[in-house]
Amino acid sequence: MKALEKYIEKIKPNFEKGGKYERWHAIFESFETFLFVPGNTTPRRGAHIRDAMDSKRLMSVVVIALIPVLLFGMWNVGFHHFLSIGEDVGFIQEFFHGFVRVMPIILVSYIAGLGTEFIFVYIKNKEIEEGFLVSGMIIPLIVPVDVPLWMVAIATIFAVIIGKEVFGGTGMNIVNPALLARAFLFFAYPSKMSGDKVWISEMENSQNIVDGFSGATPLAQVAGTTNEQLATNGGFKIINGVQDNVISTWDMFMGWIPGSIGETSVLMILIGAAILIFTGIASWKIILSAVIGGSLMGILLNIFATEGNPYMALPFYDHLLLGGFAFGVVFMATDPVTATQTEKGKWIYGFLIGFIAIIVRVLNPAYPEGVMLAILLMNVFAPLIDHYIIRANVKKRLKRIRA
Amino acid sequence: MGKNLKLITDPINLNNPITIQVLGICSALAVTVKLMPAIVMSISVLFVMSFANVIISLLRNTIPSRIRIIVQLVVIAALVILVDQVLKAYVYNISKQLSVFVGLIITNCIIMGRLEAFALGNKPLPAFLDGIGNAAGYAIIMIIVAFFREFFGSGTIAEIQIIPQGFYDLGYFDNGLMILPPMALIVVGIVIWVQRARTPELVEEN
Numbered sequence: 001m002k003a004l005e006k007y008i009e010k011i012k013p014n015f016e017k018g019g020k021y022e023r024w025h026a027i028f029e030s031f032e033t034f035l036f037v038p039g040n041t042t043p044r045r046g047a048h049i050r051d052a053m054d055s056k057r058l059m060s061v062v063v064i065a066l067i068p069v070l071l072f073g074m075w076n077v078g079f080h081h082f083l084s085i086g087e088d089v090g091f092i093q094e095f096f097h098g099f100v101r102v103m104p105i106i107l108v109s110y111i112a113g114l115g116t117e118f119i120f121v122y123i124k125n126k127e128i129e130e131g132f133l134v135s136g137m138i139i140p141l142i143v144p145v146d147v148p149l150w151m152v153a154i155a156t157i158f159a160v161i162i163g164k165e166v167f168g169g170t171g172m173n174i175v176n177p178a179l180l181a182r183a184f185l186f187f188a189y190p191s192k193m194s195g196d197k198v199w200i201s202e203m204e205n206s207q208n209i210v211d212g213f214s215g216a217t218p219l220a221q222v223a224g225t226t227n228e229q230l231a232t233n234g235g236f237k238i239i240n241g242v243q244d245n246v247i248s249t250w251d252m253f254m255g256w257i258p259g260s261i262g263e264t265s266v267l268m269i270l271i272g273a274a275i276l277i278f279t280g281i282a283s284w285k286i287i288l289s290a291v292i293g294g295s296l297m298g299i300l301l302n303i304f305a306t307e308g309n310p311y312m313a314l315p316f317y318d319h320l321l322l323g324g325f326a327f328g329v330v331f332m333a334t335d336p337v338t339a340t341q342t343e344k345g346k347w348i349y350g351f352l353i354g355f356i357a358i359i360v361r362v363l364n365p366a367y368p369e370g371v372m373l374a375i376l377l378m379n380v381f382a383p384l385i386d387h388y389i390i391r392a393n394v395k396k397r398l399k400r401i402r403a
Numbered sequence: 404m405g406k407n408l409k410l411i412t413d414p415i416n417l418n419n420p421i422t423i424q425v426l427g428i429c430s431a432l433a434v435t436v437k438l439m440p441a442i443v444m445s446i447s448v449l450f451v452m453s454f455a456n457v458i459i460s461l462l463r464n465t466i467p468s469r470i471r472i473i474v475q476l477v478v479i480a481a482l483v484i485l486v487d488q489v490l491k492a493y494v495y496n497i498s499k500q501l502s503v504f505v506g507l508i509i510t511n512c513i514i515m516g517r518l519e520a521f522a523l524g525n526k527p528l529p530a531f532l533d534g535i536g537n538a539a540g541y542a543i544i545m546i547i548v549a550f551f552r553e554f555f556g557s558g559t560i561a562e563i564q565i566i567p568q569g570f571y572d573l574g575y576f577d578n579g580l581m582i583l584p585p586m587a588l589i590v591v592g593i594v595i596w597v598q599r600a601r602t603p604e605l606v607e608e609n
Contacts, residue, residue: 191576
């Protein structure tokens with residue numbers, strides 16, 4: 001590391017004004033920033049900044065919070081792959097299979113995203129921003145494992161350009177870029193983003209799938225449940241692959257169920273949530289109010305459950321555990337750029353995310369998963385919520401002056 | 404002559420009705436899924452706009468200003484019905500694809516806008532050229548948007564397969580988002596972006 005720092009110091013003059021590679025200054029600067037800034041330590045005594053929390057370090061903490069989810073997701077991919085071909089190979093090999101399958105998606109996401117950012121850095125001749133660190137990690141976690149890599153690349157490039165760069169780069173975006181990438185994939189290539197094949201690694205073209213194995217996600221199974229099945233099974237019967245492998249609420253919490261790579265394990269997501277809340281990066285108000293909103297809508301639907309839509313009878317706590325609800329609420333609703341900024345606004349914003357997510361899920365048969373759409377919608381409304389809360393405050397204080 | 408030429412060239416680039424004035428967006432989103440309907444739509448608008456401009460310009464001294472909007476609408480509506488009948492008679496398939504949007508040319512803000520802003524105050528010849536220029540500016544954006552939407556969304560251009568079957572066998576998929584209206588909005592946005600990047604004088608100071 002020391003040697004690299006020395007080397008960079010040595011070649012630095014080439015990139016300064018008037019140097020040989022002046023045009024490349026921005027990119028050189030990016031690498032230097034990425035590796036060595038903030039590199040100064042303040043003296044131990046005297047007035048000083050206690051914590052130099054810049055956005056690079058903030059991003060790094062989020063990435064660390066995502067690690068448990070990622071590791072579990074890798075194992076889960078391998079676990080379901082070997083479940084689908086009926087082999088029991090043990091933890092190490094399951095994890096290894098998942099690692100081999102997930103790693104390329106992560107690499108493609110980072111290369112495509114950072115490549116696009118570097119092109120913009122070059123064109124605009126500005127300094128690199130570290131905004132993509134987190135998006136690049138979240139994108140692989142919210143796609144099915146069998147998604148073709150070129151689709152990931154296109155979606156990532158689309159999200160970085162249309163979601164972020166056109167608004168002026170990191171910190172200026174209106175919607176969450178990672179979610180935009182997923183929405184793009186969902187609407188552009190629906191056959192690769194839904195169904196009962198894509199969630200299990202190598203299921204689509206494999207010859208040796210166990211008889212009767214189904215890779216449908218729990219949410220898809222719930223959405224497809226008919227009234228007769230509900231009556232004969234005495235509730236929802238969600239299976240994990242094969243017919244007699246019924247998923248319990250505990251399984252949903254632990255996360256060994258089919259789904260997008262990182263969304264299944266609520267336990268791991270809670271570990272991430274703890275890290276984010278403890279370091280003060282994510283707002284606990286948004287998370288809590290989203291859970292309240294989701295539960296409330298779930299309970300309302302339970303109360304008014306009709307024959308016409310058996311989905312409405314799904315217990316509300318299952319809604320919180322299934323699908324992308326936990327992941328979306330913890331890691332994407334709390335994105336400090338796209339969420340509301342006012343403290344009161346955070347309650348409203350979070351509540352509506354939970355509320356709308358369950359409405360879309362249950363009442364719109366085309367989208368068994370509504371969390372993505374709910375968060376994107378509320379991202380758009382966040383500035384409006386903030387605006388009215390600030391206006392209300394101004395009004396209140398004006399009244400106090402006049403009185 | 405130079406002034407008359409400018410009437411045609413200005414709306415094509417520097418004063419484009421779609422990308423600069425942001426008018427006529429509804430039909431730009433609705434009928435640009437495929438190239439052929441977009442072209443037919445553009446021709447229809449060209450016809451309606453140029454002749455409506457001429458007629459209103461001829462009548463400009465006799466129309467009482469309080470009822471001028473109604474008179475304009477009658478003229479446009481008559482021309483649109485004419486176009487609609489011709490389309491139904493000769494290109495029935497495309498007429499079916501365009502469905503209600505031919506009728507909605509009546510409410511196309513570009514046409515009303517040009518009648519109000521130009522035809523009411525100018526002689527027939529400049530009014531005619533202005534109509535052609537604005538319709539051409541509209542057409543060029545329609546065709547660009549429809550080209551990209553059809554190419555990426557269906558793999559064809561004017562119904563002719565462009566992306567070879569081999570690509571699909573290798574795992575290529577048409578982009579379903581391109582067929583949906585939101586992507587038309589984004590493509591129009593990208594066209595505006597490219598245009599502004601190429602002509603810096605369009606960018607406002609802030």
